[in-house]
Amino acid sequence: MNDFDARARTAARAVHDLVASDTTLAVDTVTVPPRRRGTMRALLAAAAVVVVAAIVGGVIVTNRDGGPTAAEVSAFCDAVTTAMTDTTGLSRRVVDLAPEEIRADAEVVARNHTVPPNSDAAAYRALETSGGRFLAWIETNCYPAAAQPGAAPADQRFAPVPFPAGTRPCFVTNGNAIAGGSARQAPSHLTVFGDPRLADPWSGPLLALVVGHDADQLLTDEQAVGVPGIADARTGPVADASRQPIPDSRGIAWTDESTGGDSVAVLARNGGSADLESVAATVVRGPSGYRLGSTPAGTSVLFDGDLPSVVTSPLGGSLDTTFAVTAATDTETVTPIGSGGIWSGSVGGQPEVDAARLQLVEPTIRTIAGRSVLEWDTSVQYSTATGSTTVRWAEPSGVVLTATVSGADAGGRERRITDLVTSMKQLNREQWTDLTKQFSYCGMLSTLGRSEASGGSGSAKVEVSPTSTTVPVPQTATTVPTTGP
Amino acid sequence: MGNFDDFARHARPRLVALAYSLLGDRGAAEDSAQDALLAVHRGWDSITEPLAYARRTVANVSASNIRRLGRERRALARVAARPEPFAELEAPDAEFWRAVAALPDRQRQVIALHYVEDLPVADIAVLLDIASGTVKSTLSDARRNLATTLALSLDDEEAS
Numbered sequence: 008m009n010d011f012d013a014r015a016r017t018a019a020r021a022v023h024d025l026v027a028s029d030t031t032l033a034v035d036t037v038t039v040p041p042r043r044r045g046t047m048r049a050l051l052a053a054a055a056v057v058v059v060a061a062i063v064g065g066v067i068v069t070n071r072d073g074g075p076t077a078a079e080v081s082a083f084c085d086a087v088t089t090a091m092t093d094t095t096g097l098s099r100r101v102v103d104l105a106p107e108e109i110r111a112d113a114e115v116v117a118r119n120h121t122v123p124p125n126s127d128a129a130a131y132r133a134l135e136t137s138g139g140r141f142l143a144w145i146e147t148n149c150y151p152a153a154a155q156p157g158a159a160p161a162d163q164r165f166a167p168v169p170f171p172a173g174t175r176p177c178f179v180t181n182g183n184a185i186a187g188g189s190a191r192q193a194p195s196h197l198t199v200f201g202d203p204r205l206a207d208p209w210s211g212p213l214l215a216l217v218v219g220h221d222a223d224q225l226l227t228d229e230q231a232v233g234v235p236g237i238a239d240a241r242t243g244p245v246a247d248a249s250r251q252p253i254p255d256s257r258g259i260a261w262t263d264e265s266t267g268g269d270s271v272a273v274l275a276r277n278g279g280s281a282d283l284e285s286v287a288a289t290v291v292r293g294p295s296g297y298r299l300g301s302t303p304a305g306t307s308v309l310f311d312g313d314l315p316s317v318v319t320s321p322l323g324g325s326l327d328t329t330f331a332v333t334a335a336t337d338t339e340t341v342t343p344i345g346s347g348g349i350w351s352g353s354v355g356g357q358p359e360v361d362a363a364r365l366q367l368v369e370p371t372i373r374t375i376a377g378r379s380v381l382e383w384d385t386s387v388q389y390s391t392a393t394g395s396t397t398v399r400w401a402e403p404s405g406v407v408l409t410a411t412v413s414g415a416d417a418g419g420r421e422r423r424i425t426d427l428v429t430s431m432k433q434l435n436r437e438q439w440t441d442l443t444k445q446f447s448y449c450g451m452l453s454t455l456g457r458s459e460a461s462g463g464s465g466s467a468k469v470e471v472s473p474t475s476t477t478v479p480v481p482q483t484a485t486t487v488p489t490t491g492p
Numbered sequence: 493m494g495n496f497d498d499f500a501r502h503a504r505p506r507l508v509a510l511a512y513s514l515l516g517d518r519g520a521a522e523d524s525a526q527d528a529l530l531a532v533h534r535g536w537d538s539i540t541e542p543l544a545y546a547r548r549t550v551a552n553v554s555a556s557n558i559r560r561l562g563r564e565r566r567a568l569a570r571v572a573a574r575p576e577p578f579a580e581l582e583a584p585d586a587e588f589w590r591a592v593a594a595l596p597d598r599q600r601q602v603i604a605l606h607y608v609e610d611l612p613v614a615d616i617a618v619l620l621d622i623a624s625g626t627v628k629s630t631l632s633d634a635r636r637n638l639a640t641t642l643a644l645s646l647d648d649e650e651a652s
Contacts, residue, residue, distance in 0.1 A: 010644040011635060018588035019513070019607040021581050026509045228531075229552060231621045 075106040080148055109144045112137035163406050164330045164439045165352060167430035171423075174334045174348075179443045195219025196296060196313055199365055200279075200306040208309055209364045212279040216290065217272045218297045222260030225272050225366075227252045229260075234284045237261045242283075245274050247368050254368070259287045271297055274365065310362045329353055329406070332442070348427055350410035357401045376429040378402075396420050398428065496536050500529050503543055506609065511550045513589055513604040516577025524550050547609065548619050551601045591641045592634075599634035602627060 008016070075083070083104040105113035115137035170176070199215045201208035222229055222241045232242035240261040244252030253276055260272035273280075273287045280286050280303070289300030302308070331351035353359070360381050364370055370383040380400040395413030402408060408431065412423050434442065507528055511521035528549035532542045539545050577593060578586035592603050601620060605611045613631065617624040639646040 009647045011639045011642075011646045014584070014588055014642065014644055015603070015607045015638075018581075018585040019610075021585035022509045022513050022589070022608055023505075025518075025580055026505045026512065223552075 075108075079104070079106060084145070084148070106144075109141055112141045112144075116141050163352065163404060164434050165350070165402070165406065165408055165431050166332055166434055166439075166442055167427055168432040168434075168438075169430070171334065171348070171426065171430075176332055176334050176442060179330075179332050197310060197362060197365070198298070198308060199310040199362060200299075200303050201309040202305055203307045203309075204305075209361055210277070212277045212306075213275065213309075213365060214279040214286065214303050214306065215274040215365055216297060216299055217274060219270055220272065221270050222258075222272065225274065226258045226260055232259060232284070234259060234261070235288045237287060238264070240287065245276055245366065247366050251368070253366070257283055259283050261287070263292065266292060269297070273299075276365070310358055312358065312362075348410055348412040348423070350408060350427070350431075352406045352408055354405065355401065355407040356405045359407050360399050360401050363399055375400075375425055378428060380428060382424070396424060398424055400428065402433070404433065496533055499532070499542055503546055504529060506543075507546055507550050510547060510604055510608050513592070513608045514551070514600055516589060516593055518580060544615075544619055547605070548621075551605060551620065588638075588642065591638050594641070595634055595637060598630050599637065602630045603634045603638070606631060 086101045086104050102113045102117050115133050196218045201213050202211045205211040226243040227246040229241040229243040232240050234240040242259045245256035245258045247253050256276035258274040263269040329352045333349045367383045378400045380398050382398045397411040399409045507525035508521050511524035515521050528546040532546050578589045605616045613627045617627045
């Protein structure tokens with residue numbers, strides 16, 4: 008055995024030993040369905056990234072009576088921005104520059120930021136508490152409304168007025184979710200073809216060309232497939248927003264190595280293409296990007312623009328999010344969505360709302376308070392076995408709002424959604440600033456840092472479905488549905 | 493066909509290990525193994541080789557998720573104290589798997605299946621639905637890349 012193989016075998020044994028001796032997990036019960044977990048994680052991560060991104064965005068300095076001077080705030084916010092964009096976490100400089108009112112919290116964050124979530128519960132709880140106050144201060148003081156690149160104007164933010172009774176805001180973030188340079192992805196593009204003769208072309212056969220999303224974001228149960236002229240093509244059912252396969256759908260995705268690795272895919276649903284391999288083989292890259300060899304017969308372009316929402320997160324993606332609010336009920340100690348709901352805004356309009364239908368299974372469209380609202384079940388289940396419902400609509404101003412609500416039976420959720428949409432108002436800058444000052448923590452990082460399903464300490468639990476059985480395994484329990492999909 | 497519970501109990505640690513070697517994140521590895529087990533559960537009556545099916549699911553999903561996890565990890569590590577990838581391992585082993593993580597997807601898959609799952613070339617070929625020759629060349633490329641990165645000697649003889 009050579010040096011390499013010896014090292015590789017040792018490293019492999021270390022992995023097995025780690026898993027075999029996995030007695031440190033704080034997770035007592037893992038109750039997660041396939042793909043739904045991914046959606047849940049995406050939802051949580053999106054909200055958290057909003058906060059993180061708020062830190063790496065631009066800086067506008069405020070001065071407050073009785074608080075630190077503008078120069079002190081500026082120096083601190085600059086240091087935070089620098090610290091958050093390198094890999095070392097909080098630097099001593101950040102702590103030293105922290106205004107007196109949050110210095111103790113900064114100390115805790117700096118001291119505990121390298122603590123693995125599952126290794127020291129007390130240290131991690133301290134990090135949660137101080138981290139929440141620390142982030143809230145930064146959000147309010149370093150990044151006031153419309154402070155970030157790509158953020159919507161200050162008057163393009165929405166929240167229910169009055170705020171739903173019995174709920175409180177957990178995260179109120181001011182701008183583009185991933186405004187920082189290093190986190191930004193290359194733009195994606197979507198072109199959808201459909202039959203314009205139908206009363207609702209989006210309900211009929213659809214064929215789409217997607218550029219910029221990896222296959223795993225678009226397809227499920229991928230398998231290799233032979234396509235003339237395309238190496239490494241994969242095929243599978245199109246994945247919906249919850250990573251479940253969409254019936255009567257199929258996609259082919261590949262990487263165009265000739266252009267440095269562009270991700271390209273053609274998707275069909277509702278009988279949109281009988282021979283998708285042939286369609287894929289016609290895709291060419293021209294000066295203005297990728298296109299099909301010809302417009303499919305009997306179709307016209309229903310949507311052609313940057314990809315607004317064909318991602319797994321019920322938030323509709325984070326790249327184009329211009330603000331986000333997470334609310335929880337007063338009785339929930341750890342929940343990012345729960346009964347309170349979570350909603351975000353993005354730049355777009357009705358076409359972006361329609362385009363979301365490409366990856367939804369049987370969405371409904373209903374009119375609420377004069378708005379045409381697209382509604383679908385997300386399968387995100389949080390503190391309840393009844394799932395969640397997401398709605399999306401375009402405000403007359405052009406802002407696209409997406410809201411997710413769970414924590415009630417289907418009828419109750421529908422009422423809550425109706426109430427939420429009806430009471431959603433465009434806030435002026437003063438109203439929005441007031442809302443950001445109500446920023447609380449709601450245990451988000453606890454949920455992220457450990458696991459969605461966590462035993463002890465009052466953490467939330469993700470349920471699978473009303474029909475499930477528990478399969479015990481060493482140290483953990485795996486819950487699986489008793490019936491197939 | 494045996495009992496799914498027995499299968500899950502037996503296969504889960506191996507699947508978590510395989511996923512961990514590809515992802516470097518224990519929570520994500522457990523997610524991945526969970527996804528694979530549930531996929532097997534759905535098709536329990538029709539899947540003839542459940543372990544191979546689960547391995548393939550883990551290998552494919554874990555490989556494609558690593559870039560996204562990379563972005564999430566970078567972001568969350570700054571606030572949520574998420575550890576660096578493979579942080580639970582001793583330094584030399586973590587260094588090895590971090591070098592693996594830097595390889596192209598297919599090379600990562602082949603290395604993980606060959607060394608963690610101890611699968612021969614022929615089995616990897618079936619599992620990934622590619623030719624044995626492709627597995628051999630991919631494994632060779634991966635080993636050469638890793639040997640260079642880690643400054644290790646490497647015989648010309650290929651693993652089989």
